[in-house]
Amino acid sequence: QVQLVESGGGLVQAGGSLRLSCAASGGTFSTYTMGWFRQATNNEREFVAASAWSTGFTYYADSVKGRFTISRDNAKNTVYLQMNSLKPEDTAVYFCAAAYRRLIRENHDVNYWGQGTQATVSS
Secondary structure, eight states, rough: OEEEEEOOOOEETTTEEEEEEEEESOGGGGGGEEEEEEEESOOEEEEEEEETTTTTTEEEEETTTEEEEEETTTTEEEEEEEOOOGGGGGEEEEEEEEEESSOOOOOGOOEEEEOOEEEEOOO
16 A cells, blocks of 8 residues: 655745655555646646656646656655646645556546645735
8 A cells, every 4th residue: 555645735926836745655666657636626636747657757737848847756755746837727736646557647547646735826
């Protein structure tokens, strides 16, 4: 069983930056694809970014491409999401995700979820 704990959310003005972290325990971190999803109020949870196991290949939702960067430190069992040039529409609860499969885009692709961390971007 994998446990995921996010941190780093908060309140920031539009154009600012936040860095989210997700610490994993209970599994072999390097063998999981790690990703981030988000859920805004009254919206469904959506894919944001992921880093595939083995290759570390990264991929992003079009809405965050060029502004967000996902990275992972297998030695620290931690995945990060650097969020730059934030917009009010980025306001959401951000969830860390771990999956056995290499490519994840949908909620049902994910095997383990964190509890979420709130990121709020003011205009």
